[in-house]
Amino acid sequence: MENPASPHSIPAELIDAIDVGIVVLDKHFRVEVWNKFMENHASIAPKAIIGDLIFNHFPEIDEGWMRVKSGPVFNLRSPVFIIWEQRQYLFKFGANRPVTCDATDMYQNVTMVPLVNDDGAVERFCIMVYDVTDQALSKRGMARLNDELKTASRVDGLTGLFNRRYWQERFEQAFKLAKRQDTPSTAMMVDIDHFKKVNDTYGHQAGDKVIQALAALIKRCVRETDLAGRYGGEEFAIILTDSPVSCATTVAQRIRRLAEATPVEHEGQTIRFTISLGLAEFSHDAKSPLAWLEQADKALYDSKQGGRNRYSIYTSSENEE
């Protein structure tokens, strides 16, 4: 059976010419009109579907959901919109895009409109299916690009750790949290010993490799919830959240030992390096994030003064001295 003369006498040629899917369903969801767009994308001719329940041909359309969704069309005589962000498609059609494109199924915006009889009753409704694959993909592509840009703006290119600016931003939040909650957090500064000598002896590229090696082992030693950043050239800052200094020293010791035991190979040469660390558990003496970090830095200075390749813990009595 061909499409019958369309309701409201819209010529069938027009309904077929339009690049939008047009389906008319009666109140039992039996197909009355099935245009060329639907025929082409579903590979179902009008004569094979007209008179049938739509659900018999499209198992992807959940009958219960469809009946509820189209309710306002009958009850309120108002249109219903389904956008691709809510549901990628109503009819599972191929996207017909080049193979390089990452969409296999068409993205659709769908409108359901009531078709009101001369006596004012709604006995049937029209479903319009718009192929919005291109818009959807470009919007998704933009969103992905934005995510990548956001990540890139937070991460240090050499090490993959947070860069200083972003680390500071997060540190300020950690400071506020530490002030509010009872579980203590510890700030840790890490600095490569005699790094200038590494650069002078083996070259800047070798120095970069040492920085990368240290960053990699810091990542291995801290928890996902900890905040590790590259603070300066060969200086790293870490916030061990929910860790009193007694736990943080275990982490510090692990990083220190691993650094000592991790030789870096560069152009046939083996570079050995050590690190010094400074730890400061949050205390209410620290009136600002910077003050807290300065305490860790002070402890780091003690490690350097004490002979390097060690960690030191900030104590407030030191402050009074």
Ligand SMILES: Nc1nc2c(ncn2[C@@H]2O[C@H](COP(=O)(O)OP(=O)(O)OP(=O)(O)O)[C@@H](O)[C@H]2O)c(=O)[nH]1
């Ligand atoms: N290769 C490399 N070197 C860097 C980078 N950023 C800073 N540096 C170098 O790191 C060195 C830091 O030297 P100093 O601050 O004098 O300290 P140090 O030699 O590590 O000595 P101590 O910290 O006292 O043990 C300088 O030579 C900087 O040029 C970087 O991204 N890559």
